[in-house]
Amino acid sequence: MALLDICRHQDWKAILTPFGAQKFSVSCGSEVTCDEFKVPVGVDPSKFMNTFSEKDGKLKLQFNHGTTTLAFKFQHGVIVAVDSRCTAGKYIDTQYFKKVIEINPYLLGTMSGSAADCVYWERVLAQHCRIYKLRNKEQITVSAASKLLSNMLAGYRGMGLSIGSMICGWDKKGPGLYYVDENGTRLSGNMFSTGSGHSYAYGVMDSGHRYDLTIPEAYDLAQRAIYHATHRDAYSGGTVNMYHVKQDGWIKVSQEDVGELYQKYLKERK
């Protein structure tokens, strides 16, 4: 009865319990089932978390961070490109992290900031999108999905979450691209880039972007923008993962190592 638990529809419990039967609640303890967020007692949660990330603090709890992501709209849909480096402090945790979350076959969410926060909240968003589809028999719009996410995050403002995400999709209104962040900011636009390397990516994208790009030109622009960001930003690197959102859903275009792209662009310059 997994769906029943998620919907938490109270009327159904009355149907399932026989009339007059003694009901006793089996509580396994919220420690084990993890129903709610635990906070330290008597301390402001965000100050508590700050002590872990203070520069001269003795204890360092490092969470996975750092990135460059970009997305832009053009005549054939939305292109999404991300790097794949995950850093914890100055240690590179992995070079092959998946920073694009496939919410459903029509919606993608990108991830920058704290990896755990992005993955968790976008999974919760995927759950809500699925329930919306079951209840309303149609796909959720990109606008509604991004609004759900920004409202969820606004409830935790000031608690130290770190999320800079772009929700991309194609719905009945056409291609959609929204930027959502941990303060509850939600912006619609034609082009966004987030993460520590975003300024490098904006430079390349702004110089090459037009609405009437062809598909190969758009792929090349996105790849180049991420490559240049990884070249100059220490916290971005690994591979360039690229997705293309079309009318009938998204496809994964390519995953190329940045070292090989360097060789390719070097040859072109000669």
Place this chain on the structure above:
Amino acid sequence: MNKDSHSETCLLQFRYPIFTVLALAGDDFAIVASDTRLSEGYSIHSRESPKCYKLTDTTVIGCSGFHGDCLTLTKIIDARLKMYKHANNKTMTSGAIAAMLSTILYSRRFFPYYVYNIIGGLDEEGKGAVYSFDPVGSYQRDQYKAGGSASAMLQPLLDNQIGFKNMENVQQVPLTKEKAIQLVKDVFISAAERDVYTGDALKICIVTKDGITEETIPLRKD
């Protein structure tokens, strides 16, 4: 007592991650290895405290970090595994355990478990799988991962020997079980040479479709 010193007192119970855990995945096996030294500050509390815990017949977890949180976390995972088994009449797969652990860790986003986890096991198709976590639940499937105090020393060695990184004109041979076990032993012997918190003995758990076997190899005791 003002608020700041109260949180300081809470934090004094935490310590640095002071064990080393390693996991690697092959085509039909997975290996999780850890040293067995339990130290705090300048002292060694125990020489026989392994950090790999068997969860199911196909999954082993290695936890490095604050030992109290490691023990509590493994107890919570065991309880959730039993609940799943009773509710669904089947054992959880490695991928499902990894996803569940991610949400358990995230439920403590504002008061984290100070634990770096690595899960090693077989996936539904029988191939080796390694999942590595950060303290608040971000996870990723890898082929190999080192965690804990000597992780920065071990991970580059694994990148070179298993991932064939930073080498040119090298043949990419798939990893056999015997070569993998020998590599793990060599890697821990190197870590024990240069990291003060690694040593005493090495416990290796090898997960194959026939079950989990364990080996213990002595390391430097100094």
